[in-house]
Amino acid sequence: MKLARVIGNVVASRKHDCFRGHKILMVQPVDEYGEDSGPSFLSCDTVNAGPGDLVLVQQEGNTARELLGTRQDPFHSVIVGIVDAVAIDREGKKN
Amino acid sequence: MKLAKVIGTVVATKKSEKLQNLAILMIQPLDKKLQPVGEAIAAVDVVQAGPGEIVYYTLAREAAFALPEPDVPVDAAITGIVDRVQLEDKGINDRQRIFGKNG
Numbered sequence: 001m002k003l004a005r006v007i008g009n010v011v012a013s014r015k016h017d018c019f020r021g022h023k024i025l026m027v028q029p030v031d032e033y034g035e036d037s038g039p040s041f042l043s044c045d046t047v048n049a050g051p052g053d054l055v056l057v058q059q060e061g062n063t064a065r066e067l068l069g070t071r072q073d074p075f076h077s078v079i080v081g082i083v084d085a086v087a088i089d090r091e092g093k094k095n
Numbered sequence: 096m097k098l099a100k101v102i103g104t105v106v107a108t109k110k111s112e113k114l115q116n117l118a119i120l121m122i123q124p125l126d127k128k129l130q131p132v133g134e135a136i137a138a139v140d141v142v143q144a145g146p147g148e149i150v151y152y153t154l155a156r157e158a159a160f161a162l163p164e165p166d167v168p169v170d171a172a173i174t175g176i177v178d179r180v181q182l183e184d185k186g187i188n189d190r191q192r193i194f195g196k197n198g
């Protein structure tokens with residue numbers, strides 16, 4: 001999963017059925033210190049996240065299918081949580 | 096999923112039998128500001144997107160699941176036609192609280 005911040009949303013009235021009833025949000029991946037890292041992408045929201053929220057984004061399809069739909073939905077990316085705290089052990093990271 | 100613009104169509108009369116009667120479009124990936132990024136790719140269309148339309152597409156194995164018959168050799172599928180992109184980039188709410196002294 002990735003840490004990312006919500007930077008907007010995409011309105012799409014004509015879309016594959018599996019996305020119906022779900023917001024498609026635009027997310028910007030961030031590193032463990034909250035700095036932007038990598039290109040933004042779209043993700044299917046399941047936790048009612050909004051702009052400025054720090055979220056956990058699941059990118060692999062299987063979990064998306066289990067969480068949201070039938071065995072055969074083309075989800076690729078799903079927002080699975082809104083993050084309250086990130087604690088990094090700086091020393092641990094060095095060695 | 097990522098944003099893209101439909102820039103053309105691909106006609107392939109001789110193709111994998113499983114790809115028969117599937118519309119294939121050329122799409123140019125776009126960034127959040129709808130500027131072209133990376134190379135154009137061919138993607139199967141399951142939402143009847145038209146030329147010039149802004150769409151979003153799914154990659155990898157999930158693309159095949161967008162199709163009625165999912166065991167097809169497809170790694171990119173257009174799964175939505177975009178009406179509007181609303182950017183609201185305001186950093187991270189409560190960043191100091193979330194990241195503590197690291198933030």
